[in-house]
Amino acid sequence: MSSKVNRIVLLVLFCTAIITGLFRNNARFVSQIVPAVLGEPWQESIPRPKLIEFEADGYAYQLMPVADYTINALVVSKKDYRVFSINKTDQLFPYDLCLIWGSNVKNRVHQERSVKFAQDCRWCTVQWRGQVAFDFNGLANTHVLLKEKQPRRLVKSLVVGDQVMLKGKLVNVKARLTGKGGTYDPKEFTWNTSLSRTDQGAGACEVMFVEDVQILRKANVATGILHLISFWALVALIGWNVLRIFIA
Numbered sequence: 001m002s003s004k005v006n007r008i009v010l011l012v013l014f015c016t017a018i019i020t021g022l023f024r025n026n027a028r029f030v031s032q033i034v035p036a037v038l039g040e041p042w043q044e045s046i047p048r049p050k051l052i053e054f055e056a057d058g059y060a061y062q063l064m065p066v067a068d069y070t071i072n073a074l075v076v077s078k079k080d081y082r083v084f085s086i087n088k089t090d091q092l093f094p095y096d097l098c099l100i101w102g103s104n105v106k107n108r109v110h111q112e113r114s115v116k117f118a119q120d121c122r123w124c125t126v127q128w129r130g131q132v133a134f135d136f137n138g139l140a141n142t143h144v145l146l147k148e149k150q151p152r153r154l155v156k157s158l159v160v161g162d163q164v165m166l167k168g169k170l171v172n173v174k175a176r177l178t179g180k181g182g183t184y185d186p187k188e189f190t191w192n193t194s195l196s197r198t199d200q201g202a203g204a205c206e207v208m209f210v211e212d213v214q215i216l217r218k219a220n221v222a223t224g225i226l227h228l229i230s231f232w233a234l235v236a237l238i239g240w241n242v243l244r245i246f247i248a
Contacts, residue, residue: 006241013234020227026220027076027110027161034163034216036072037105041140041197043170044068052171052209054147057088058179063145063209065169067195071140072216073099075162076110079119086184089175095155096205097142097166098124104138110161122205137198141205143191145171154213161219167212170195 045067052063077098081090098117100110109115114129124141128134144166146152158164173191181187193207218224 006237010234010237010241013230013237016230017227017234020223020230025078025160027074028113030074030110030161030163030219031108032217033074033105034072036165036216037074037101037163039072040102041069041071041073043070043195046169055178056147057091058177058181058185059088059092059175060178061092062174063169063171064174065171065209066193067170068168069170069206069208070165070167071099071101071142072165073101073140073163074105074110075158075160075164075219076100077117077119077124078158078160081122087182088185089189092147093143093145094152095144095146096122096124097144097155097158097164099140099142099164100138102138103133103135107133109134124205136200140197142166143205143207145173145207145209147209148211151210151213154215155210158215159219159224163216163219165212165214165216166208166210167214168208168210171207171209173207 046065049065052061052065054061075097079096079098080094081096082094085091096119098119104110109128109132112128112132115132115134116127118125118127119141122141122143124139126134126139144155146155170193172193173189175189175191177185177187191207192203194204196204
């Protein structure tokens with residue numbers, strides 16, 4: 001391969017990986033809706049809950065289940081709080097999922113160009129311009145507690161636009177530091193779940209101990225495949241060029 005062709009291929013692969021990476025995490029192109037996502041979350045109180053206790057990442061956890069909970073929803077934003085994490089608790093609660101369902105999906109607010117979802121500091125926000133039939137009762141920021149490998153693997157694989165079923169328990173969390181903590185690791189903390197879809201603001205997020213995950217429909221599958229192919233082809237070509245320098 002000549003140096004000119006090599007540069008062109010590198011540029012094409014780089015641009016393809018970047019563009020497909022941006023479009024891969026995008027709910028705007030989701031048009032085929034799973035009927036279950038049009039329904040409401042299911043919740044039922046637990047009359048005699050059993051305390052869930054375990055240790056993880058230097059903390060002793062006590063989870064008090066307050067309701068069985070199942071939600072079918074469209075992922076409109078996903079935040080991995082382990083990136084630039086400053087405390088150990090983010091390892092057990094690695095992801096927040098911003099979800100919509102019901103009339104929001106039926107009215108296809110996720111396809112509106114002006115609608116923007118964002119996550120930060122364990123909050124999910126939505127903004128838009130003009131007239132949008134947005135129902136805040138069909139929006140939830142869910143703090144996902146993942147202890148088992150299978151749910152963790154599936155939630156990790158989720159991208160914006162996926163339609164997903166989450167099943168588990170809404171829990172109130174108490175945790176106590178048992179090992180040596182870092183500068184920003186609290187000695188104790190509590191985190192209580194919301195039990196309503198109609199509340200807003202601080203304390204309105206669901207704290208969910210996830211026991212089962214099903215991806216009802218993957219989003220942007222072709223774009224995702226092209227992104228992976230272009231990314232790893234780019235890595236391989238860069239590696240080959242580096243190797244050529246050493247063996248030349």
